[in-house]
Amino acid sequence: xxxxxxxxxxxxxxLSGGAVLVLALSGCSSDxxxxxLDAWAKQVCDAVKPQAQKIEAAxxxxxxxxxxxxxxxxVQKTDAQAFQDMADAYKxxxxxxxxxxxxxxxxxxxxxxxxxxxxxxxxxxxxxxxxQVDGLDIKNQAKFADGLxxxxxxxxxxxxxxxxxxxxxxEGDVGKSMAKxxxxxxxxxxxxxxxxPAASSAAG
Numbered sequence: 001x002x003x004x005x006x007x008x009x010x011x012x013x014x015l016s017g018g019a020v021l022v023l024a025l026s027g028c029s030s031d032x033x034x035x036x037l038d039a040w041a042k043q044v045c046d047a048v049k050p051q052a053q054k055i056e057a058a059x060x061x062x063x064x065x066x067x068x069x070x071x072x073x074x075v076q077k078t079d080a081q082a083f084q085d086m087a088d089a090y091k092x093x094x095x096x097x098x099x100x101x102x103x104x105x106x107x108x109x110x111x112x113x114x115x116x117x118x119x120x121x122x123x124x125x126x127x128x129x130x131x132q133v134d135g136l137d138i139k140n141q142a143k144f145a146d147g148l149x150x151x152x153x154x155x156x157x158x159x160x161x162x163x164x165x166x167x168x169x170x171e172g173d174v175g176k177s178m179a180k181x182x183x184x185x186x187x188x189x190x191x192x193x194x195x196x197p198a199a200s201s202a203a204g
Contacts, residue, residue, distance in 0.1 A: 087127040
């Protein structure tokens with residue numbers, strides 16, 4: 001009867017890796033930028049903040065479920081809802097970046113297009129994980145644990161897979177502009193991004 005909990009713990013560990021994808025959108029160090037770019041960064045950061053909080057809440061829900069010896073039904077319900085929330089959040093961030101348009105930097109259009117595609121792909125992947133969790137057999141503990149292991153493996157791949165386009169989007173001046181925005185500073189104050197200069201400056 002103890003098979004579910006360790007597997008769900010693995011799920012939570014993999015999930016915390018996935019949350020970093022959004023926290024990457026918190027910028028790096030503050031510097032002089034240009035007004036157009038600052039306006040773009042503010043628009044994106046303001047839109048990202050509530051979605052990042054949604055992702056963190058989904059992550060926390062799964063983490064909480066792993067701290068109890070929860071029934072398969074409870075785990076299934078919590079995990080499915082968390083994956084749905086994450087799919088919605090990444091989709092919303094993709095829409096926000098798309099709406100903001102290309103940042104005012106070299107190759108801005110390419111960076112924006114690649115980041116939006118990546119965010120939409122991540123959203124689709126989380127929606128797929130929700131379907132997988134919904135399809136697990138909660139009446140059979142061993143089968144459920146096996147199925148959850150498969151979900152954890154997929155999630156692990158997802159958390160390690162390309163957030164390269166997001167990194168490319170926020171290189172150089174874009175990252176500097178984003179770091180100046182209060183909404184991005186607040187996001188980066190999360191425990192998920194230790195050592196972030198923006199995190200230490202968020203309080204002041």
